[in-house]
Amino acid sequence: MNPKVKSDISWQRIGTEVLIMDTTYLKQAHSLNSTAALVWQHLNGKNSPKQLASILSEEFEIDESSALNDVEALLERFRKLQLIEG
Amino acid sequence: MHDLKPSSSLVANLIAKAHSNHQPLFPTLEITQICNLACKHCYNFDRTKQATPNNQQEHMSSAQIENAIEQLRDLGALWINLSGGEPLTHPDILRFVNKASECHLIPRLKTNGLLFDEAMAERLKRAGLKGLDVSIYGASEETYEKFTKRPGKEKAFNALKIAKEKGFDISASIIIHKLNLSELSQMISQCQKLGVKFQLSDEITERYDKSPGARDYEIDGNDMKMLLSSEHGQLFKYKNHEQGLQCSCAKTVIGIGFDGSVYPCIGAPILAGNIKEQALAEIWKNSPVFSKIRNLRKEDFKSCNTCDFIDHCNRSSGGIYANTGDYCGCDSKTLEFSRIRSMLSNNQS
Numbered sequence: 001m002n003p004k005v006k007s008d009i010s011w012q013r014i015g016t017e018v019l020i021m022d023t024t025y026l027k028q029a030h031s032l033n034s035t036a037a038l039v040w041q042h043l044n045g046k047n048s049p050k051q052l053a054s055i056l057s058e059e060f061e062i063d064e065s066s067a068l069n070d071v072e073a074l075l076e077r078f079r080k081l082q083l084i085e086g
Numbered sequence: 087m088h089d090l091k092p093s094s095s096l097v098a099n100l101i102a103k104a105h106s107n108h109q110p111l112f113p114t115l116e117i118t119q120i121c122n123l124a125c126k127h128c129y130n131f132d133r134t135k136q137a138t139p140n141n142q143q144e145h146m147s148s149a150q151i152e153n154a155i156e157q158l159r160d161l162g163a164l165w166i167n168l169s170g171g172e173p174l175t176h177p178d179i180l181r182f183v184n185k186a187s188e189c190h191l192i193p194r195l196k197t198n199g200l201l202f203d204e205a206m207a208e209r210l211k212r213a214g215l216k217g218l219d220v221s222i223y224g225a226s227e228e229t230y231e232k233f234t235k236r237p238g239k240e241k242a243f244n245a246l247k248i249a250k251e252k253g254f255d256i257s258a259s260i261i262i263h264k265l266n267l268s269e270l271s272q273m274i275s276q277c278q279k280l281g282v283k284f285q286l287s288d289e290i291t292e293r294y295d296k297s298p299g300a301r302d303y304e305i306d307g308n309d310m311k312m313l314l315s316s317e318h319g320q321l322f323k324y325k326n327h328e329q330g331l332q333c334s335c336a337k338t339v340i341g342i343g344f345d346g347s348v349y350p351c352i353g354a355p356i357l358a359g360n361i362k363e364q365a366l367a368e369i370w371k372n373s374p375v376f377s378k379i380r381n382l383r384k385e386d387f388k389s390c391n392t393c394d395f396i397d398h399c400n401r402s403s404g405g406i407y408a409n410t411g412d413y414c415g416c417d418s419k420t421l422e423f424s425r426i427r428s429m430l431s432n433n434q435s
Binding site for chain 2: 005007008009010011012013014015017019021023027028029030031
């Protein structure tokens with residue numbers, strides 16, 4: 001299953017950042033910088049980590065292998081914070 | 087990681103950014119004008135004369151309301167207030183809450199709480215509701231009914247109790263008027279007993295349809311003096327340190343009326359467009375009304391610039407507009423209350 005933002009996590013883009021309001025699980029607020037925000041906005045269950053890395057690599061002109069490492073680390077962090085499924 | 091309060095540094099910083107960018111984080115969407123109470127002060131229309139609105143054909147359809155929620159999401163909303171009338175009278179309320187939740191918004195209800203029982207609380211929770219603001223009009227059933235034409239005090243406080251037990255983020259909105267002034271301590275202590283936070287509002291405005299009588303029960307200067315010297319006086323003091331004149335209208339706030347009318351705030355009935363006729367994004371970006379409000383400068387608030395009591399003024403541009411038709415002006419009550427606060431503050435210092 002591809003990673004997906006949980007349906008009961010509230011969020012919105014503000015400028016280049018994303019504000020996440022987890023009012024359900026750990027009851028915390030988080031902000032994401034523009035790089036993480038780009039990944040976050042594509043966590044819709046349709047994109048695999050590889051596809052997410054490709055989006056990141058294209059937007060920020062980094063190589064796909066470094067992008068994949070960054071994406072995996074980010075996804076792991078989101079999972080620990082109970083923000084995503086898959 | 088930060089807590090969820092808007093005052094936490096992370097959230098406050100991002101709200102400030104949205105304010106500068108003009109991003110409507112905090113919309114209010116009136117889903118109906120139908121209500122199960124007939125409050126004397128209602129700004130919609132005079133409910134003491136007619137029970138139901140005579141403009142039901144103008145109400146947005148459920149599909150239009152869902153579409154409005156999606157448009158708000160696309161425009162940058164995060165917290166959404168569903169209001170009315172009484173939003174729980176709408177047969178599709180669960181559908182709207184669910185839609186807001188699906189859009190990753192934080193849905194809240196502005197309600198009188200009378201229809202909020204255990205079963206409804208469960209259904210709303212499942213649909214994704216996060217919070218409620220429950221209006222409180224009295225500490226006794228008698229006072230409540232005098233103001234709303236129907237008993238409901240027990241149900242309103244019970245709604246707060248149930249909502250707290252179910253884990254909703256709740257707030258009691260205590261509406262202060264002539265009839266419940268003597269019950270303020272009781273209303274506050276009943277909220278405290280339930281462990282519920284409360285906010286006080288003495289703002290009662292003219293009706294949007296211009297019918298008379300809404301302000302007949304508004305508190306006056308003598309009442310404010312009494313409140314300021316009461317045990318709760320601290321709650322009515324206000325220090326406008328930065329001499330601020332403007333609010334969040336048309337910046338982080340937007341209001342959409344029951345008929346699709348778009349306003350800078352639900353409390354500021356200045357028509358900017360209608361979502362039945364135009365895309366919300368187009369109204370938000372191009373409306374001359376919004377543009378004018380966003381470009382107001384301190385000099386535009388002429389009466390404020392020469393006012394001696396500005397340091398103690400908590401003016402609401404929307405309320406003043408509803409009462410006088412002048413968004414940048416002042417009204418007699420705002421001036422009087424600021425004068426009283428200033429006078430008492432000078433006497434104490």
